[in-house]
């Protein structure tokens with residue numbers, strides 16, 4: 005184990021941000037932390053990084069106490085620098101040089117700048133980089149110490165789809181090198197695809213720690229059938245009355261049906277055939293991590309009424 009957290013509590017004045025949580029992370033693991041805004045994810049990793057004092061509990065990182073042994077720990081961990089702490093007058097190249105000077109054997113930053121397509125921007129002030137470029141720069145700075153553990157806090161936000169894919173493949177490469185990654189994300193698809201284990205937080209507590217596939221399997225949630233149809237014979241009421249169907253929704257000509265896995269598909273197809281309904285783009289997909297997350301959080305889609313306005317002019 006490279007990280008052990010026991011009964012951690014973090015408070016801000018009277019407010020409990022992290023509420024008596026315990027978990028451990030294995031070497032080489034990609035450990036994703038997910039949860040709603042304000043659920044305590046960042047506070048948790050900032051305590052592990054030794055950036056915030058804890059109110060109760062203990063933390064061990066690579067055999068060290070993050071708060072007392074901070075200097076020694078920072079030679080072995082990489083922390084994604086938050087963009088707002090970039091020194092305003094520092095250019096990309098200068099910032100890399102400055103951070104490299106903190107370590108005994110830093111990775112040559114120029115090769116990292118080239119790898120992340122930031123080499124041509126090396127003479128730009130870091131604060132003037134685009135949102136996605138800043139994320140890439142903060143990732144580079146985290147890699148400089150040749151870390152054993154990398155802490156990433158929403159590193160994939162602001163990245164364009166290709167850069168996001170690249171970032172995920174870099175995180176996989178880190179795993180291949182035996183490096184542990186703690187990755188906070190709001191992207192359920194990437195948590196599902198990337199993580200070895202997921203830690204789901206809510207209101208400062210851990211609701212579940214498990215693999216994505218176990219979380220999905222245990223949820224027992226129905227899959228989703230979607231198709232398109234302009235056929236007037238179809239109605240939401242009739243879809244809801246199909247055997248094994250739990251819910252049915254319509255958005256224009258698009259229909260979504262949830263029902264008992266393994267049984268609903270046959271009955272929906274029978275319904276469409278028996279009623280001679282024409283349809284296209286028929287898909288049946290199993291439940292995924294996003295379904296599980298929304299279910300656990302008790303998410304209810306807002307009802308969209310015809311002609312309704314979000315604001316009144």
Ligand SMILES: Nc1ncnc2c1ncn2[C@@H]1O[C@H](COP(=O)(O)OP(=O)(O)OP(=O)(O)O)[C@@H](O)[C@H]1O
Nearest residue numbers: 016019020021039040041042043044045046047048
């Ligand atoms: N420096 C601070 N001072 C006071 N309260 C804080 C501070 N930092 C965080 N909080 C509060 O602690 C709670 C947890 O915040 P935290 O940033 O850890 O959540 P999070 O899960 O990372 O949220 P997000 O997904 O929005 O980044 C929130 O209610 C937040 O307002």
